[in-house]
Amino acid sequence: xxxxxxxxxxxxxxxxxxxxxxxxxxxxxxxxxxxxxxxxxxxxxxxxxxxxxxxxxxxxxxxxxxxxxxxxxxxxxxxxxxxxxxxxxxxxxxxxxxxxxxxxxxxxxxxxxxxxxxxxxxxxxxxxxxxxxxxxxxxxxxxxxxx
Amino acid sequence: xxxxxxxxxxxxxxxxxxxxxxxxxxxxxxxxxxxxxxxxxxxxxxxxxxxxxxxxxxxxxxxxxxxxxxxxxxxxxxxxxxxxxxxxxxxxxxxxxxxxxxxxxxxxxxxxxxxxxxxxxxxxxxxxxxxxxxxxxxxxxxxxxxx
DNA sequence: AAGATGGGGCAGCCATATTGACGTATCTAA
DNA sequence: TTAGATACGTCAATATGGCTGCCCCATCTT
Numbered sequence: 001x002x003x004x005x006x007x008x009x010x011x012x013x014x015x016x017x018x019x020x021x022x023x024x025x026x027x028x029x030x031x032x033x034x035x036x037x038x039x040x041x042x043x044x045x046x047x048x049x050x051x052x053x054x055x056x057x058x059x060x061x062x063x064x065x066x067x068x069x070x071x072x073x074x075x076x077x078x079x080x081x082x083x084x085x086x087x088x089x090x091x092x093x094x095x096x097x098x099x100x101x102x103x104x105x106x107x108x109x110x111x112x113x114x115x116x117x118x119x120x121x122x123x124x125x126x127x128x129x130x131x132x133x134x135x136x137x138x139x140x141x142x143x144x145x146x147x
Numbered sequence: 148x149x150x151x152x153x154x155x156x157x158x159x160x161x162x163x164x165x166x167x168x169x170x171x172x173x174x175x176x177x178x179x180x181x182x183x184x185x186x187x188x189x190x191x192x193x194x195x196x197x198x199x200x201x202x203x204x205x206x207x208x209x210x211x212x213x214x215x216x217x218x219x220x221x222x223x224x225x226x227x228x229x230x231x232x233x234x235x236x237x238x239x240x241x242x243x244x245x246x247x248x249x250x251x252x253x254x255x256x257x258x259x260x261x262x263x264x265x266x267x268x269x270x271x272x273x274x275x276x277x278x279x280x281x282x283x284x285x286x287x288x289x290x291x292x293x294x
Numbered sequence: 295a296a297g298a299t300g301g302g303g304c305a306g307c308c309a310t311a312t313t314g315a316c317g318t319a320t321c322t323a324a
Numbered sequence: 325t326t327a328g329a330t331a332c333g334t335c336a337a338t339a340t341g342g343c344t345g346c347c348c349c350a351t352c353t354t
Binding site: 229 | 339340341342343344350351352
């Protein structure tokens with residue numbers, strides 16, 4: 001039990017630290033990366049969808065998106081079906097930058113996967129899925145529709 | 148790949164949120180919990196050992212420990228082999244409080260473990276171990292000597 | 295006796311989150 | 325067509341948890 005808690009702590013913190021330098025070069029923080037990441041994952045995401053994913057307040061997200069827009073990494077378009085919505089997308093530069101950050105994560109994770117073996121990876125996923133509260137599960141599964 | 152990153156994100160954030168309410172009741176935050184947790188895990192831990200585990204600065208930890216001492220959850224004793232060291236320990240109340248918080252974590256993790264099965268749990272551990280940088284591994288293994 | 299180490303502390307800064315309230319544009323349904 | 329709900333933006337104020345740089349003391353080691 002305790003082992004799971006602390007491995008999760010170390011694994012998560014050490015993985016996220018892997019990209020801090022890349023972010024700092026652009027004057028950005030982890031909050032920006034999380035937004036970038038999920039916008040990359042689901043282009044044309046709306047603000048409210050992103051809010052649900054990140055589970056932070058509108059104000060907190062607002063600043064992050066303002067920063068990203070100012071640095072021309074993210075752009076918004078008015079929703080087509082609902083003109084109140086804003087659809088979020090990465091710019092070409094945003095795509096490039098996110099890919100660069102993701103690459104650092106991918107490298108770390110790939111070596112952990114390789115060391116553990118495919119069977120372990122499946123187990124890793126299963127346990128983590130079980131940690132997601134029922135009310136968030138639909139959202140996470142929706143993300144994975146186009147892996 | 149992306150699946151691993153986001154499951155880790157959701158799993159970690161949702162698990163940690165499970166104890167926010169319990170902490171808030173005592174006017175504490177997650178930083179306090181991390182310190183409490185590792186002191187519970189290894190009584191008579193020194194400050195410098197805890198710093199290595201948490202990978203934060205002395206000042207950041209200092210504030211956290213001051214808060215915990217003021218609330219009489221943690222106490223320190225002078226080191227026996229080296230009188231410069233301070234050995235950290237939970238008070239009786241600290242033990243009680245940490246156990247209560249841990250219980251919330253345990254409940255979440257136990258249900259994820261049960262849903263995933265023992266084999267998956269082993270895989271979960273293996274992958275997470277692989278995410279820990281080599282220079283931190285010895286420290287993490289040391290924690291587990293007395294599971 | 296000199297230097298290294300463990301720990302404490304000050305001042306100031308930054309990033310990221312919070313709440314609550316209010317405003318505007320747009321959609322939906324009576 | 326109008327009333328209410330929704331999507332988004334934004335204000336101000338506040339809290340938390342990090343950081344750096346610098347200096348201090350006590351204690352251990354050589």
